Amino acid sequence: MKLTQVSQDDETLNIGNKSTWRIGLLFAALLLFMLSQALNYQDTKQIEARDQLLTQEIIQQGELATLKISQEFNQIKQATADIETALTQNKLTNKEIRQLIANTVNTTHGAFRGGVVFKKNRFDPSLPLYSPFYQKGADNKLLQQLSDNYDYTIEDDPLSKRPRTFWFHQPLKEGAMWLPPYYGTSAKSWIAEYIRPFHSNYDGLSQNGFDGIIFLNLSLSGLSKIVSQLDLAQSGYGFILTSDNTLISYPDQSLLGKNINQIKSQNSLFNNILAQKNQGQISVFTHPINKKECWLFFSPIAGTQDTLGILVWADELRATQGLNQASLPLDKIASLLCLIALILILSCLFFPNNLIRLGYRFSILISLIMFISLINLWADQLNGKQSFFSENQVFEAVNVNNLLLKNPYLAEESLLSKAHIKESKNHEISLNIKNLSMLAPGVIQVIGTLSIDHLSDLPDTPPLFFPLANATEWEKLESTKQTQSWKFIADIKQPFNYASFPFDMEEVKIQIKGKGPLANKVITPNFHSYPSMAPKDLPGLSPNKIEVKGWKTEQSYFSYEIFEQEKKSLLSFNILIKRNITGPIITHLLPLIMVSCLAFCTLLLWSKTEKKMSLWGFSSATVLEQCAALFFILVISHVSLRDELEAKGMIFLEYFYFGTYAQIVFVAIAAIIYTSNISVHILDYREGLIIKMLYWPFYFLFCISITLINFL
Known part of the structure; x- marks a missing residue:
């Protein structure tokens, strides 16, 4: 059979060709290095854009929540203003005032209790301490008054055992205000109370200052419901701080009404909240308890001095949105391109003089790059970050x-x-x-x-x-x-x-x-x-x-x-x-590597020279015997793997078994064709030189493809 021959001149590279190859390789290395830097830059931008998208969504939710909360507070303010208007523009009777209070409490969303408290003798001489009130869901008496329990006109004394009266005197001096939140035993929730002083002329005098106050309570449980409706994945939550850092809404109800400056020693998270509060709208820190990356957002509540805070776990939010990993690992690709560029530069130092050697050099070079890429992919999978296996x-x-x-x-x-x-x-x-x-x-x-x-x-x-x-x-x-x-x-x-x-x-x-x-x-x-x-x-x-x-x-x-x-x-x-990983490598991966190497050694024995054939004992029958032995070893290892794991579906490592089966079958069929009278140029050229050069690049390409399909 006549084989295609290549002349010695065609096989030898002259000095000009070598210089051209070297310049080309150096230029390719430079392009790859520049491309790797561009990919690194693109990866950074993708991460920033991804997190920016998530933060903008949370900011929008926070703004909507603060708007709803502000409306809750404003409704209370407006309700007290409506009562003030009714009191000042009309001279209402006792019955009308009580009905006005009851209607306001029942129709104002979030209101729990309200009332009107007059100064002494400012309403009716027969009712010197006139202070009617109404409480939602309570057994309200017809003539109930706050003064039935104590005299609220006495100056407040925090050291006295008498009931506190600052809620009456302070607004008369300073004007309308929200009082610090307190726990209402009747409401069984925390209460914020808004107090508005008012003028009237029920005593016939309109120029003698404020005649009393109007108060309306807001149950803060409604604010907690608004905050809990934020879409912050499963573990994110919101909270509300007053101007002096008192919690008026927080998932842990036992901390409501407490100043975080006083409890920060009990929970180190509050140290982070205090530290981050003054840094701007968004801040990032590591949670002191679970050590996760956290995002903290602050949004002022319009019409109040309160602030809405939102705390989310960054990784959980990314995982929930399907953004925990980019669709393409650009940073890994960039690292690989840098490695390829380095290998290309090193390959220029010892450049072969022969085309055949150049072909082998490129085969080894490509195989080395693919092998390193495969190891890199496996290392990433082995040492990658934990994903969220469990919600909540x-x-x-x-x-x-x-x-x-x-x-x-x-x-x-x-x-x-x-x-x-x-x-x-x-x-x-x-x-x-x-x-x-x-x-x-x-x-x-x-x-x-x-x-x-x-x-x-x-x-x-x-x-x-x-x-x-x-x-x-x-x-x-x-x-x-x-x-x-x-x-x-x-x-x-x-x-x-x-x-x-x-x-x-x-x-x-x-x-x-x-x-x-x-x-x-x-x-x-x-x-x-x-x-x-x-x-x-x-x-x-x-x-x-x-x-x-x-x-x-x-x-x-x-x-x-x-x-x-x-x-x-x-x-x-x-x-x-x-x-x-040590056990599976020795037990299952090592046999696969050895079988692939032995199959390649079988390829190296290919020859139609009688001297080599007699020396190496090469024949189609010998190749079939070797392939059968390798196949038997592989089957035993494969069966052992499935028995060990009691597997029901496909296993990642099994794809490599199937790939190695294909290698053995290919070597056997190719050997039969090579030793027959069938002429196939890719097999006959220089005793299967092309097949030998492409063997490992194609093998590693298969391994990389399977890895990418399964893990990306």
Whole structure:
């Protein structure tokens, strides 16, 4: 058979050609470097544009919320102004004034209680301390007055045991004002009170100063509802601060009415809020408890001196909007282009004199670039940032209260509005995991202790259970007045997904549900029982670095699953575990690499020279025997992989098995064609030189394509 030959002159590169190649490679390296810088710049701009889009959306929501809140305050102000107009323009009777107050309270949105308080003898001599009021939803008496309980005209004395009267005297001196918020026991919520002084001539004198005040109370629970309706993913929440940094709206109701300057030592988050408040409309900081990136927004509420604050977790917001990662990893592509440029520059230092060697040089160069790219992609997948496996993550009490605000049907008997009352506390648990072991790919054994607080009685059996457990053994450790401690050993089913093996990260989910008296109760973690709630500090694991065979523990945290139809919640303790890559590389990846290398060695034996054929023993039969042996090794490894994982669907690593199968089949078929009388130029040219040069570039191209399809 006549083969195409290339002359020695065609194979040899002269000095001019070498210089041209070198200049071309250097120029290509320069272009690649410039392109990498452009991609880095574009990546930075994309990140800025993405975050700008999210922040603008939150700012718009904040502005709408402040508008609604401002309207709530303005309605109260306008209602008192309407009462003032009616009092000053008409001489109303006692009955008419009481009816006016009742109508105003009932028709003004958010109003809880209102009244008119006259100075002594300014309304009617027969009623020296005239102070009628009306309270929504209360048993109002026909002639009830504030003066029935105490004399409000006495000067205020904060040191006296008498009821305070500053609410009457201060507005008369300073004019209309909002008083500091206070908790109304009748309203069972926090109250903001607006007071407006007024002039009248019921006593026949119109030039003797203010005759009294008009007051109207605003229930702040309505403001909390407005703030809770903000679309801030699951964990974001809003709050309202007065001019002196007093909280008048906050998910944790126990902190309402408190100045954050006084409680910042108890919660380091308030230090950040105070520090960020004066930095502008938007600021970024790391949350002191969960160590996540947080965005903090402030928006003034028109018509008041109050400020609306909005706190969101940046990563959760990006994940919710599908923007946690760009569609193309431009920064990774830029790094790869820089690497290619460097390799091109280095390749110019030792330039071959022969076209064949030049072809091999380019084959090795391309293969090296692709191999480094593949390793880079795998490293990114192995060491990438954690995504949000579970929604509704909670790290402190405010997260639980925020969740209940957004899902009010979960709070039995209005727990939120009674959070300050000791009897209404949720049942708190302290969970400590002592040991984890993988019994099977879908079952994990958990050994630990569980403490339950705020129990009304102490049952003989655990008031909690694990819904996903196949079997659980309990042992009572301790019982006190309202607390029980139990030790448990549970075999818990886990719906692991091994599709990304060996770069998989799984979430061990330990669901906790009440039974008996606790069946419909809200169960919350006892956050104060853990030194740190940061997921990377592994709260709930003791010791922190629990060893799971073949896995590494990465994070742990609590979360809730919400069932809207059943109107129930389920507390979960979650442990993120990442597979140790060393074992799968040795057990499964190494055989694939060895088979691919041996298949390439078979290609290197191709020859039609009798001397080489007799020396190497090359023939189609020999190649088929070698391919059959390699195929047998590969099948055993493949079956072992699926048995080990008990896999049902496709696994990431299986694509490489199929690719290696294709390699073996291709080598076998190509060898048969090569040794036959069929003439195929790409196979016959210089004993399969083209196939040998393209073998590894195509192999790594396949690997990169599979990786990109599965992980991007």
